[in-house]
Amino acid sequence: MDIPSSLAIVALAALIHASFQLSVSVLTLLSGHAIGAKKAKSRIFRLTTSYVIGAGVMTMLALSFIALLFIHIFGNSVPLLVWAIVCGLVLGIGIAVWLFYFRRGKGTSLWISRSFARHLSDRSKATHHSVESFSLGLTSVVSELVFILPSMAVTALVLVQLEGVWQLAGIGIYTLISLLGLLIVWAMVGGGHSISKIQKWRETNKRFLQFSAGSALIVLGIYVYVTKIVTDIAGMM
Amino acid sequence: MNMGGAIDIVKRGGKRPSESFIREKLHASVVAACLSAGAPTGHAETIAKAVTETVIQWLETRPEVTSHDIRLVASRHLRVHHPDAAYVYEHHRVTL
Numbered sequence: 001m002d003i004p005s006s007l008a009i010v011a012l013a014a015l016i017h018a019s020f021q022l023s024v025s026v027l028t029l030l031s032g033h034a035i036g037a038k039k040a041k042s043r044i045f046r047l048t049t050s051y052v053i054g055a056g057v058m059t060m061l062a063l064s065f066i067a068l069l070f071i072h073i074f075g076n077s078v079p080l081l082v083w084a085i086v087c088g089l090v091l092g093i094g095i096a097v098w099l100f101y102f103r104r105g106k107g108t109s110l111w112i113s114r115s116f117a118r119h120l121s122d123r124s125k126a127t128h129h130s131v132e133s134f135s136l137g138l139t140s141v142v143s144e145l146v147f148i149l150p151s152m153a154v155t156a157l158v159l160v161q162l163e164g165v166w167q168l169a170g171i172g173i174y175t176l177i178s179l180l181g182l183l184i185v186w187a188m189v190g191g192g193h194s195i196s197k198i199q200k201w202r203e204t205n206k207r208f209l210q211f212s213a214g215s216a217l218i219v220l221g222i223y224v225y226v227t228k229i230v231t232d233i234a235g236m237m
Numbered sequence: 238m239n240m241g242g243a244i245d246i247v248k249r250g251g252k253r254p255s256e257s258f259i260r261e262k263l264h265a266s267v268v269a270a271c272l273s274a275g276a277p278t279g280h281a282e283t284i285a286k287a288v289t290e291t292v293i294q295w296l297e298t299r300p301e302v303t304s305h306d307i308r309l310v311a312s313r314h315l316r317v318h319h320p321d322a323a324y325v326y327e328h329h330r331v332t333l
Contacts, residue, residue, distance in 0.1 A: 025333045032325065036269025038278065107331025117333045194275030196321040199328060 001228060003166060006158045009227075010170045012220055013151035014177035019213040021102075021202065022110055022144035023055050024181050026136065028202070029124040031185075032195040048189055050130040052182050054137020060175045062141065067156040067167065078157055080229055086157055087225040090150040094217030097147065101210040108202050116143060148178075150217060154224055244296050247303045258296060263307065264289045267315060267326065274321035284318040 001009075030051055034044045070078060103109040109117070120136075120143060127133050141148070152174075159170045188198055202209075244258040264285045271281035291314045292307060308326075316323035 022333070029329070029332050032273040032329065033269070036273050038272065105331070107328050109331050109333065112333075121330075121333050192275070194273065194321060196274040196325045199332065200321075200324060203328070 001158065001161060003162065005227065006162055006166070007170060007173060009158050009220070009224060010155050010174050011177055012216065012223075013155045014174040015180070016213060016216045016220060017059070017148045017151045017174075017178035018180040018182075019209060019216065020144055020147045021108060021181070021206075021209060022112065022147070023137070023140040024185055024202070025108055025110070026120055026124055026140045027051055027182055027185050027189075028195055028199055029121060030127060030133065030136065031189045033125045033127075035195065045190055046130045047127065047133040048186050050133040051137040051140075052179060052186050054134035055141050055182055056137075056175050056179050057134075058138040058141035059178050060171060062145070063152050063155060063171055063174055066152050067159050067171075070156050070160045074160075076160055078160060080232055083157060083224070083228050086150070086153045087221045087229065090154060090217050090221035090224070093147065093150045094214045094221060096214075097210060097217060098214035101147075101213065102206045106203075108199070108206055112143065112146075147213075151220070154220060158224075244299065245301045246307065247301060255301075258307075260289055260293065263292060263311060267311060267322070270315065270326035270329075271319055271322040273325045274319060276319055276322060281322075284315065284322070287318060288314045 027048065031044065031048055034047050039047075070082075074082065100111045103111060120140065123132075123136055123139070127136055155170065155174050159167045162170065185198060189195070245255045246258050247255050267285035267288050268281045271284050272278065276284065288311055292311050295310050296302065296307075312323050312327045315326055
């Protein structure tokens with residue numbers, strides 16, 4: 001797989017990551033509580049910025065860890081069987097996202113454990129300092145690991161084949177693109193947009209977001225399967 | 238006039254013990270919803286005062302209500318004053 005194709009896969013996987021909504025939900029809750037508690041704009045800016053940085057750091061760490069795990073186990077040449085398993089995981093989670101991502105009913109509730117959702121919600125209300133906000137950003141990425149694991153696994157598989165410099169570039173590209181959703185909400189909150197408008201938009205478009213995230217995962221799984229597994233097997237014949 | 242001290246509020250799910258109605262708590266939650274919806278502080282305080290008064294009037298004939306009832310009544314009146322704030326007030330539990 002050449003470098004442009006590899007980076008294109010990394011970018012698509014990161015876009016899929018960005019379309020998942022748990023971190024965005026926590027950020028809207030955090031901003032809503034901070035505004036409602038009459039915190040100064042500079043304090044709200046620090047809280048939301050720390051949150052986004054926390055989410056970025058955890059994304060970078062998680063991706064690096066998965067890539068390191070692959071390198072440690074398989075070296076630079078990952079067996080086709082592992083590629084096939086990861087493609088299957090991507091397709092499976094894609095279909096699961098189609099079916100289950102948002103709960104039925106009002107709001108933007110996700111199919112995650114209710115006790116965990118309550119914990120994140122309570123933490124977003126109890127967050128007063130930047131360092132707490134930073135750790136909430138770290139936790140939110142861990143909480144949505146079940147949804148983002150396939151995109152990260154594909155990215156890690158693609159990156160381990162590349163040279164060191166491109167691996168670092170790939171991790172940077174993935175982290176930046178995966179933060180797009182958060183950065184948009186962060187900029188809107190900073191620009192004075194009301195939380196209700198942001199939340200209303202999210203609720204109105206939640207089925208579209210669910211469909212596009214699931215579809216993009218399925219497209220990614222099929223694309224990687226064809227460009228890597230089918231091409232390699234055809235080359236062996 | 239009942240100032241909200243003697244009314245028992247049954248908490249959501251019925252697992253936590255009942256508590257007395259606290260006017261300031263309702264006022265603060267409505268102010269927070271208004272501010273989150275982009276209302277200026279003074280406007281938020283005025284709306285919250287009006288909504289709280291209406292809820293207290295509604296409570297006068299009821300010795301025991303659930304926190305969900307209060308939320309519904311407050312949200313119905315808040316919608317009249319500030320629909321976006323009512324949206325935040327109703328939906329903050331179903332954001333995540």
